[in-house]
Amino acid sequence: MSNSYDVVVVGAGTGGYVAAIRAAQLGKSVAVVEKQKALGGTCLIWGCIPTKALLEHAHALKVIQHASEWGVTLPSGSPAIDMTQVQARKDKIVTTLTKGIEFLFKKNKITWIKGTARLAGPGTVDVVDGDRQTLQAKEIILATGSSPRSVPNVQIDHARIITSDEAIHLKQVPASLVILGSGAVGVEFASIYQRFGSEVTVIELVNRLVPVEDEAVSAELEKSFKKQGITVLTGTKVTRASATATGVEVDAETPDGSTRKISADLLLVATGRGPVTTGLGVEDAGIALERGYINVDELYRTSVTGVSAIGDVITLGTGPHPQLAHVSSMEGVIVAERIAGKPVQPINYDHVPGCTYCDPEIGSVGLTEAQARQRGYDVAIGTFPFGVLGRARMAGETEGFVKIVADKKYDELLGVHLIGPRSTELVAEAVLALRLECTAEELIKTIHAHPTFSEAVGEAAHAVHGAAIHV
Amino acid sequence: MPTPVLMPQMGESIAEGTIVRWIKKVGDSVDRDEPLFEISTDKVDAEIPAPAAGVLTEIKVKEGETVAVNSVVATIGGASEAVATPEPPRPAAAPPAPPTRDAVVAPDVTDPPHVKGSTARRSNGRQAPARAVEDDLRRHRSSPLVRRIARDHHVDIAQIPGSGLGGRVTKHDILGYIGEQGSGVREQESMSHDSGARVEIKPLSVMRKKIAEHMVMSRRTSAHVHSVFHVNFSTVEKIRQQKKAEYEQSGARLTYMAFIAKAVVAALRKFPIVNASLEGDNVLYKKDINIGIAVALESGLIVPVIKRADEKNLLGMSRAIVDLADRARSKQLKPEDVHDGTFTITNPGQFGSQFGMPIINQPQVAILGVGTIEKRPIVVDDAIAIRTMAYLTLGYDHRLVDGATGDQFLAEIKQQIEHFDPSAA
Numbered sequence: 001m002s003n004s005y006d007v008v009v010v011g012a013g014t015g016g017y018v019a020a021i022r023a024a025q026l027g028k029s030v031a032v033v034e035k036q037k038a039l040g041g042t043c044l045i046w047g048c049i050p051t052k053a054l055l056e057h058a059h060a061l062k063v064i065q066h067a068s069e070w071g072v073t074l075p076s077g078s079p080a081i082d083m084t085q086v087q088a089r090k091d092k093i094v095t096t097l098t099k100g101i102e103f104l105f106k107k108n109k110i111t112w113i114k115g116t117a118r119l120a121g122p123g124t125v126d127v128v129d130g131d132r133q134t135l136q137a138k139e140i141i142l143a144t145g146s147s148p149r150s151v152p153n154v155q156i157d158h159a160r161i162i163t164s165d166e167a168i169h170l171k172q173v174p175a176s177l178v179i180l181g182s183g184a185v186g187v188e189f190a191s192i193y194q195r196f197g198s199e200v201t202v203i204e205l206v207n208r209l210v211p212v213e214d215e216a217v218s219a220e221l222e223k224s225f226k227k228q229g230i231t232v233l234t235g236t237k238v239t240r241a242s243a244t245a246t247g248v249e250v251d252a253e254t255p256d257g258s259t260r261k262i263s264a265d266l267l268l269v270a271t272g273r274g275p276v277t278t279g280l281g282v283e284d285a286g287i288a289l290e291r292g293y294i295n296v297d298e299l300y301r302t303s304v305t306g307v308s309a310i311g312d313v314i315t316l317g318t319g320p321h322p323q324l325a326h327v328s329s330m331e332g333v334i335v336a337e338r339i340a341g342k343p344v345q346p347i348n349y350d351h352v353p354g355c356t357y358c359d360p361e362i363g364s365v366g367l368t369e370a371q372a373r374q375r376g377y378d379v380a381i382g383t384f385p386f387g388v389l390g391r392a393r394m395a396g397e398t399e400g401f402v403k404i405v406a407d408k409k410y411d412e413l414l415g416v417h418l419i420g421p422r423s424t425e426l427v428a429e430a431v432l433a434l435r436l437e438c439t440a441e442e443l444i445k446t447i448h449a450h451p452t453f454s455e456a457v458g459e460a461a462h463a464v465h466g467a468a469i470h471v
Numbered sequence: 472m473p474t475p476v477l478m479p480q481m482g483e484s485i486a487e488g489t490i491v492r493w494i495k496k497v498g499d500s501v502d503r504d505e506p507l508f509e510i511s512t513d514k515v516d517a518e519i520p521a522p523a524a525g526v527l528t529e530i531k532v533k534e535g536e537t538v539a540v541n542s543v544v545a546t547i548g549g550a551s552e553a554v555a556t557p558e559p560p561r562p563a564a565a566p567p568a569p570p571t572r573d574a575v576v577a578p579d580v581t582d583p584p585h586v587k588g589s590t591a592r593r594s595n596g597r598q599a600p601a602r603a604v605e606d607d608l609r610r611h612r613s614s615p616l617v618r619r620i621a622r623d624h625h626v627d628i629a630q631i632p633g634s635g636l637g638g639r640v641t642k643h644d645i646l647g648y649i650g651e652q653g654s655g656v657r658e659q660e661s662m663s664h665d666s667g668a669r670v671e672i673k674p675l676s677v678m679r680k681k682i683a684e685h686m687v688m689s690r691r692t693s694a695h696v697h698s699v700f701h702v703n704f705s706t707v708e709k710i711r712q713q714k715k716a717e718y719e720q721s722g723a724r725l726t727y728m729a730f731i732a733k734a735v736v737a738a739l740r741k742f743p744i745v746n747a748s749l750e751g752d753n754v755l756y757k758k759d760i761n762i763g764i765a766v767a768l769e770s771g772l773i774v775p776v777i778k779r780a781d782e783k784n785l786l787g788m789s790r791a792i793v794d795l796a797d798r799a800r801s802k803q804l805k806p807e808d809v810h811d812g813t814f815t816i817t818n819p820g821q822f823g824s825q826f827g828m829p830i831i832n833q834p835q836v837a838i839l840g841v842g843t844i845e846k847r848p849i850v851v852d853d854a855i856a857i858r859t860m861a862y863l864t865l866g867y868d869h870r871l872v873d874g875a876t877g878d879q880f881l882a883e884i885k886q887q888i889e890h891f892d893p894s895a896a
Contacts, residue, residue, distance in 0.1 A: 345636070410623065412616045412642070437614030437642050 005031045007339060008125050008137035010117040010280070013041020015311030015328030016143030017101050022336035024108035031135060032110060033117040033127055039101040040094075042145055042312075043325040049097060050168040051188050053090040055357045057081065058195035062359070069396065081196045083172050090168070119285040123306055128279070139306055139339045142280070142294060143332065146312035146323055149274035153239055154180065154267075160243035161267045164189065174198050174265035178250050180238055182209040186270035187221065187358040194230050195359070201231040201262060203252055208234055210356060214368040214417040216383070216403055221419060224360055224399055233260070241267055273323055275313045290315050298346035300335045308335045322352050353431045355424035360399045363427030366415030366434050369405050378408040382440070382463030384456045386420040388470050391451040397421035402460040404440065411439040416460075422453045429457055440464040474523040476545040478538050481512050481806045488512045489537040489677045490544060493530060500526045501547065508544070509802065511677040515773070515809055516802050523547050537677075612639040624649050625688035629751065649691075678771040689833045694869035697828050700881045703889045704730075704844050704859040710896045718789060725896075727844055729789040731816060731863075732762050733895075734887035735839060736781045739814060742880045746813050748834040749871050763812030763832060764792060766799040767821075773799050774832060776812040785896050820844060826862035836871045839884070840864035 007023045009016045012034035024030045038045060063070070064079045105112050115130025125135040148163035150156050158166055164185050173196040179186045182204035194200040202209065202225070208218035209225070209232065225232050235255035242249050248267040252260045275293045288295040288303035293315035300308045311328035315321050330347060338344045356362040372379045387398035400420020406413050416430030433443055443461035448454045459468040478488045492509040495501050504520040507527070521527075528548035532538050613621070613628050617640050621628050631648045633640035675683070707730045718725040739746040739760050747756045760781040763774040775795035777783070783791060798804050814835055819827035820843035827840040842862035848855050863884060867877045 345634075410616055410619050412619075437616035439615045439619055442615045 003031075003133050004136040005029045005111070006137070007031075007139045007141060007336070008033065008117075008135050009141045009143060010125065011041060011143035011145055011311070011313075012036075012039040012101070012112070013143060013145045013311060013328065014043045014325040015145070015332045016041065016141065017104075017332075018329040019141050019143060019310060019332030019336045020110050021104055021108050022333050023339060024110050026336060026340035026342070028336075028340060030108075030110045031113055031137075032105070033113045033115060033125065033135070035114070035116040035130070037114075038095075038098040039105070039112065040098045042147075044094060044097050044101070046165050046168060048325050049094055050090050051164070051185075051192070052357055053093050054086065054168065054192045055188060055359075057086050057089070058192045058359070061195055066396070081173060083170065083196075087169065087171070116279055118279060119281040119287075119307070121285075122304075137306075139308065141332075141335055141339075142282075142302070142307065142309040142313060143311045143328070144276045144280060144313045145328075146273035147276050148269065149272050150269050151180070151238070151271045154241045154269055154271075156269055157243055160248045160265075161241060161269060163269055167268050176247075176264035177201070177266050177268060178203065178248065178262055178264040179268045179270055180241075180250075181270035181272065182206075182232075182234075183212070183270060183272065184210070184354070184356040184358075186268070187225075187356060189268055189270065190225065190230055191358040194228060199229075199231075199264075201233065201264065203236050203238055203250075204232075204234045205237055206234065207255070210362065212354065213356075213362060213364055213419075214403060214405075214415070215370060216401075217362055217364065217417050217419045220400055221358065221360070221362065228359075236260075273312060277313065290317060293321070299338050299344060300331055308339070310335050316349075318349075322349065322354070324352065324354065327352055348435075351431060351434045353427050355427065357424060360397070360420045361423040362417075362419045363423035363425070363430075364415070364417040365427055365431045366413070367405055368415055368417065369403075372405050372407070372414045377414060379414075380406045380408045380440070380464050382406070382460045382465070382468070384459035384463055384468050384471065386453065386456050388459075389451070389453065389455055391453050391455070392421060394451070395421055402426070402456040404443075404457075404460045404464050406440045406464045411441055411464075413438050413440060413443065416457070418456075420453075420456075426454055426457060429454060473528065473549070474525065474547045475543045476507065476522060476547060478510070478532075478540050478542045478544050479519055480540040481510070481515060481517060487537050487539050490532050490534050491516065491676075492534055494518070495521075495527045497527055497530055500524075512806075515804050515806050516678060517804065517806075518802055521547060525549050535674075612637055613645075614639070614641065616642050617645050620645050620649070625684055625691070627692050630692065676770060678768075678773075682771055685833065686830050689830050692833055693831050693836070695831065695866055696869045696874065696877065697864055697866050698874070698877050698881055699826055699862055699864045700885050701849075702861055702863050702885045703849070704861055705889075706891050706893075707888055708859040710891060710893050713893075714896050718786065721786065723786055723789045724793050725785075725789050726792065727861075728764065728792050728816070728818065728841075729785055730888060730891060731839070731841060731884075732764070732777065732780060732788050732792065733785055734884045734891070735762060735814065735816060736760055737887045738880050738883040740781065741883055742876060744872060744876060745837045745867070745880050747871065748813075748836055749868070750834075754871065757813045759811075759813065761811050761813045763809075763815040763835075764795065765815060765817035766796050768800060773804065773809060774812060774815055775799050775804055775808045776810065778811065815839070816841065820861060826864045828864060829866045831866055831868055837865060837867040837877070837880070840866065 006028035007030045009020045009030065009032045012032050016032060017039055020030045020032045043049060061079060061081055067074050113127055113131050115127035115132065118126045118128050120126040123137050125137060125140060127133050148165060155161065156163055167189050173193065176199040177193050178201045179190050180203050182202050186202060187210060190200050190202050208215060209221050210218050222232050233252060233254065237253045238250055239253050240251040247263055247265045250262045250267055252262060254260050282289060282294060286304055287307060294302055294309040294313050295317060296302055296309050296314045298316065300310050302309050310331035312323040334344050350366055353363065353365040369379060369381060382404040383401050385401045386392040392398045403417040404413065405415040413433050418426055440461045443458065446458060448458035459470060462468045488510040490508055491511045494506050494508055501507060501521040501524065503524045506518040507521040509518050525547040527545060529546040532544040538544065612633055617628065626645065626649055628640050631640045631644050634644050635641040707727065711725055715725050743756050746760055747754050759779050761776045761778050762780040763776045765772055765774050777791045795808065812832065812835060815832040815838045817829050817838060818841045820841050823843050826842035829838045829840040831838050844859060844861040846857050847860040849858050849860060863881060865877055865881045
């Protein structure tokens with residue numbers, strides 16, 4: 001039968017397409033059902049790729065704004081951003097990458113079925129629009145992902161009150177922008193539009209920016225944001241937001257209990273993302289859910305035999321599951337290998353790197369100092385500022401630091417938290433160190449090339465043992 | 472000229488020593504080689520003689536403190552020198568400050584025990600065998616963290632089934648193995664008693680700590696099994712009674728232990744696997760037979776070793792046993808007296824135990840436990856007879872020695888004892 005497959009994947013985001021490729025590599029016949037017009041999902045089309053493209057534009061503008069420092073002479077007039085060109089370049093990057101996945105599908109003989117999937121009984125998936133058909137599958141992988149979610153009191157209208165989906169497509173730079181939420185999405189757009197020229201206000205309910213990061217990182221980012229001219233309102237709750245003819249009106253309750261009225265061109269809601277299961281028929285299929293997320297075990301099996309789920313749509317029942325492209329991809333690899341009968345091991349979610357591309361960048365992996373203390377570790381901390389490094393001075397990027405959280409008892413590295421230049425790249429060393437169960441001693445004895453930003457990592461390890469060389 | 476008194480290096484592998492007691496006080500005059508202080512190291516306890524004659528002008532390391540070898544622990548001035556004047560030479564390694572209230576209030580200022588412990592181990596503890604062990608650990612798939620935990624807990628990583636990629640032993644594996652809760656959950660050190668409970672808390676002595684570590688390490692390392700034989704000592708008893716006076720005239724005490732040691736030597740010659748140890752994937756057959764004999768002390772236990780026991784006759788064996796036991800009790804053992812044992816005999820019977828189930832003295836693979844030797848009724852030719860009997864227990868490492876070998880080895884000891892050649896006495 002032509003529409004019978006070993007594996008049917010629902011969703012072609014970074015979880016789904018990677019699972020499909022891996023399963024195909026292992027000899028399975030694979031079909032992927034995707035309702036969007038392009039492959040790649042949130043990451044490629046609305047998330048990681050377009051936002052990071054915009055951030056590169058912001059960085060280019062930053063360098064040019066400091067042209068005189070670099071001894072570069074510009075024609076008269078101040079440098080400005082041309083959003084048409086920005087959007088064109090960004091869209092070209094996105095298109096190239098989504099086409100790249102199409103190529104990979106062809107190469108691996110994966111069938112791309114355009115339409116919306118619905119579970120229709122054991123081993124059966126109906127495609128209910130687009131290329132309508134009924135698919136038979138030995139194994140089904142649900143990778144339907146997530147979409148932006150608002151908070152009570154704030155109604156998204158996709159015009160004045162927008163989400164990241166709209167924020168990546170803006171045709172012009174708003175004169176003023178209020179951002180609700182200071183997770184990765186919130187602070188990245190703050191950095192982009194502040195650099196592009198918007199007057200930016202970030203409102204965060206918790207008492208610090210980037211609440212999942214180490215508190216020292218939050219403090220450093222807040223310091224930098226304020227220096228750059230971003231208004232930071234932490235511990236602040238939005239009680240009302242309404243669109244007007246010319247913009248938005250936001251009522252915010254500040255920590256002292258008073259209400260602050262803020263007017264702006266746009267309100268960007270970046271308060272998190274919820275699971276996408278609409279129309280999928282998970283309830284009818286008997287799949288257990290928790291707060292709307294699909295419940296899975298540590299090898300991503302749902303409560304229904306033959307149905308697995310990965311990525312943003314799942315919960316492991318052990319607290320929030322990280323909604324990150326690289327996590328979904330790894331889950332995709334694991335689930336495909338499990339289905340192909342290869343030995344697999346669960347992911348250690350303490351070793352998932354987090355990268356936030358705000359300015360200054362944040363890279364982190366493992367436990368924060370507070371988490372480590374909460375788990376009962378006798379904690380040793382080592383911190384080293386980037387500003388001391390020759391490499392940072394050359395680049396003119398002297399903000400931030402590397403902070404290492406270690407266990408005194410066995411010298412184990414528990415967490416590494418970086419904020420500052422190249423932090424999203426530098427974190428890779430730390431991820432490997434945690435993965436290989438490295439001690440601070442081993443990191444000290446690892447030679448870090450000079451002059452590089454990575455010297456800060458080695459120095460922070462020295463500091464764990466009480467003595468960085470260069471401070 | 473003031474003479475610095477150093478913490479002696481009691482054997483190659485010893486990195487530090489604890490001052491247990493100062494025999495002399497500041498202001499006392501001492502003769503050269505007169506006992507000055509008592510130390511406890513991880514191998515032996517010993518009295519340390521004064522390096523020079525003079526007056527003890529300064530004590531730099533208090534009782535109970537541990538310092539690295541070659542640290543200056545005291546100064547002896549010339550006989551005429553005043554007590555208060557010394558300009559002490561800088562210690563090679565500064566003795567750690569005593570725990571003061573300040574140190575408790577501000578614990579994060581420095582971390583001297585950690586730093587000092589690791590450097591001391593590095594500089595002194597890494598002689599050839601230690602390095603062999605470390606290489607061995609590296610061969611087994613593990614991680615820096617796992618090797619660190621293994622070192623702290625004296626765990627052989629080879630014994631741990633690895634759940635990681637390619638059988639890699641992970642943190643989770645080793646913490647499970649040593650029975651510690653995973654992911655940072657710490658044992659509550661003060662939970663075993665309420666703060667108001669009527670208990671007295673005393674720190675362990677160095678020796679006690681070492682015994683504790685070694686015993687638990689041995690249990691973790693070896694697959695212990697035990698066999699018990701009932702052995703007739705009547706022949707030995709007869710010889711002993713006959714020869715006792717003769718031996719005493721030549722200044723020796725003829726004990727059962729000498730006979731047992733002779734029997735053990737004969738059995739070890741016949742079963743060299745029992746005189747071996749396990750190193751990684753290799754068996755190390757030891758050419759010398761060095762018998763350790765456990766000696767109970769007031770505060771613990773020490774196992775002095777009769778070197779080349781196979782070269783000794785019964786008289787020599789008797790002398791060696793008495794000499795080592797006496798010196799163990801008077802703290803006169805030298806470090807070399809406790810090294811290089813290849814087999815151990817322990818004697819729980821001296822306190823009345825019928826038999827014991829001894830723990831192997833690592834890295835050896837077997838230990839003989841001697842139960843109480845007494846007259847018991849046994850069946851001889853369908854009649855009940857009274858004979859001098861004892862239970863001998865062999866504890867052995869099933870990784871290397873199977874039950875058949877263990878029992879044959881014990882049977883050989885039994886044979887040797889029950890048919891002891893009187894002409895050999």
